[in-house]
Amino acid sequence: MLELTHVSKTFNPGTVNEKKALIDLSLHLDPGDFVTIIGSNGAGKSTLFNAIAGDFMADSGSIVLDGKDITFLPSHKRSKDIGRLFQDPMRGSAPHMTIEENLALAAGSGGWFSHLTAADRTRFRDQLALLDMGLEDRMRQPVGLLSGGQRQALTLLMATFCPPKLLLLDEHTAALDPATAEKVLAITKSVVEGNRITTLMVTHNMHQALEMGNRTLMMNAGGIVLDVSGEQRAKMTVADLLAQFKLGAGKDLDNDRILLS
């Protein structure tokens, strides 16, 4: 489904601030894979996502999504096939526009001059009801009035309204309170599994990294140091994971926000 081949990216090359964010990284995802990613600070997790989503062009290497070479495609064209959630719940929706207007943009059906129809509204209402947050009765309210958790759930709905080929979740529950995070995670699970969307999820919760999905990657210094799936992963504990990381990276996992439980 997704094929990254020898992708590298260096920021500020040739200056004192030079940062090799991705170094010769290759990655292959099968259709329907749900991959969790953990890694130390500055390991390149977000850079990897930005490279896949097209925020910048990689310095070298190629990116192929579902047989289509997207290496030089601008981000707004990639977003047709790639849904994305950030840690900041405010980044995914327009605060001064209503819930239904935000959804209308995300749904993106119809031509440039099409208006919202009654059928669209029914569709939005049904989908919002699935979030079980009462948003279906607030469709004409500006999104800026919603809480962080509600906005993140809405963003998730927007990103998957037309199921994308690839979903990128960049610590999308990290800024939410534990109960809301739990809820958003449950919604994530049901949406991803329901549509069999190939997904990459960065998390700093080690337990979650092993529990969710079918494969776990560990990143360090711009590369992938550990890739576990199947039986090996099923038997793994958080302690095993940390030990494996030390073996692969040659140092302890130093993420200042890591949750071990």
Next chain:
Amino acid sequence: MLTVATAALELGLVYSLTVLALFLSYSMLNVCDLSTDGCFTLGAAVGAVVAVSGHPGLSLVAAMAAGVLSGFVTALLQTKMGINSLLAGIIVNVGLYSVNMAVLGGSPNINMNKTTTIFSTVKSLLADTPLAPFSDILVGAVAAALVIAFLSLFLNTRLGLSIRATGDNPDMVRSSSVNPAFTTIVGLCVSNAFTGLSGCLLGQMQKSMDVNIGQGVVTIALASLLIGSTLLGRGPIPLRAFGMVVGAFIFRLVYAIALRLHMPAFMLKLVSSVIVVLALSIPYLKGQWPVLKRRLAYRSAVRKEGR
């Protein structure tokens, strides 16, 4: 007093088209379009030249087309050539001075006393009806109503929603598979069409135009916009757009009353600047006030303790 109100309404309606243009570029796209002055003059110049050559109807279309072109250049500079949006507006504004002089054939003004314009046409149509004294107002009102109707429909289409989202959260526009550069270009083309039309109508209403007709229009329109959004800033688009017209009228009314009270006419631009400064700074200063209050209280407490 009635004549003051009538004059304010005539001018307010014609200028309200520029306010509606800024409503699109400033309030929706979040771009402060400083090419407005030059574009307003461009519309007036093109409109005057075409009207003088005997095509009053075509003059309106030509003025709008000229506005679209000007908006397109401004948008291109900021989206495709990496020029800061404020600077792009200033550059286009300066360049347009030469363009406007060229359109006017090198002379700084045009007299339209004997020219058939949309205003003179409507006036002769209404000649023997009770509406006759209000023909200028009628033309302005119809133009403003059409622009409001257009914006109300347009801003709720998918393209319109994309334009609004571009000013609100460009990241989100990109993730909806829409290029924010494209929406910025479309938005500025449409808004400058209205600015051009506004200039064209003002020239034809006053039966003369000179190359300085647009000077300071951006500040005047911004002041009207801020008055309008203070009064009708929330709610559906048609109401907010109507608020822009109300803002333009109130601005003109206050100005006309001030003139009656012997304020010299040359004070107009200072008044508009002061209104804009007040409207933009008051919300900010309001936010700063609690900290300032606490600092003063803190200082006086420290002083009392004799430290």
